[in-house]
């Protein structure tokens with residue numbers, strides 16, 4: 458496996474960064490997770506736009522243009538001879554000293570990893586996930602915007618630890634007012650009386666690229682779709698619940714906090730959206 462590290466392709470075993478890299482010392486950096494379907498990098502423009510926006514927000518200058526980074530990503534996929542893959546792009550502040558000051562980091566580190574997929578098992582797509590709501594809250598947008606996809610994922614990790622501890626497959630994260638925001642690394646949707654509902658991102662959710670694709674897919678299928686706040690109660694009494702994300706795609710949820718969602722089986726609209734999404738990504742010509 459070839460990894461792109463600061464201008465070179467190196468073997469996985471030789472891919473290294475400095476222990477003084479502020480990405481490692483302080484989580485100072487940004488990242489993206491991207492999918493390759495049938496040799497096409499899915500939604501690459503959207504992922505690059507989000508990556509550059511995250512970097513801009515933390516005053517990190519990515520040392521390549523979007524066109525150059527596109528070429529690096531495509532070359533990484535080609536060099537590893539992958540037609541289906543998960544790509545991780547990491548841009549960190551780079552090597553500095555032990556102090557916090559980013560001015561002492563002269564060159565950002567740029568890392569691109571492309572590997573074969575390890576996604577949720579087929580069983581979970583067919584039978585659905587169990588979620589549990591967790592005590593850890595999504596960070597407040599006025600403190601640190603959830604739109605910055607930074608290397609600081611500690612609250613998401615705490616959320617994951619909590620849900621694993623409870624024996625659930627995934628977590629349901631709330632904001633400090635108790636409104637549902639998202640999963641540990643996935644957006645959430647509920648379906649009630651035929652209407653598909655997802656929380657507005659201002660409540661404290663990442664504006665997921667899969668989320669936006671699913672909103673488009675649902676509109677094209679003539680479903681009614683709304684972005685509005687909801688609580689765990691609304692989730693418990695929903696007709697259907699599902700998560701979306703680059704790695705997860707669309708995955709049904711069948712139980713939340715010990716309450717089965719309806720009959721405890723994946724819903725029909727969820728299945729319709731998943732199949733339509735799968736058809737879309739396997740169709741040629743999507744970048």
Ligand code: PLP
Nearest residue numbers: 642643644663665666667702703
């Ligand atoms: N929410 C968080 C916190 C995430 O890290 C991710 C993954 O990127 C998502 C949601 C889903 O977003 P996307 O569909 O762009 O992968």
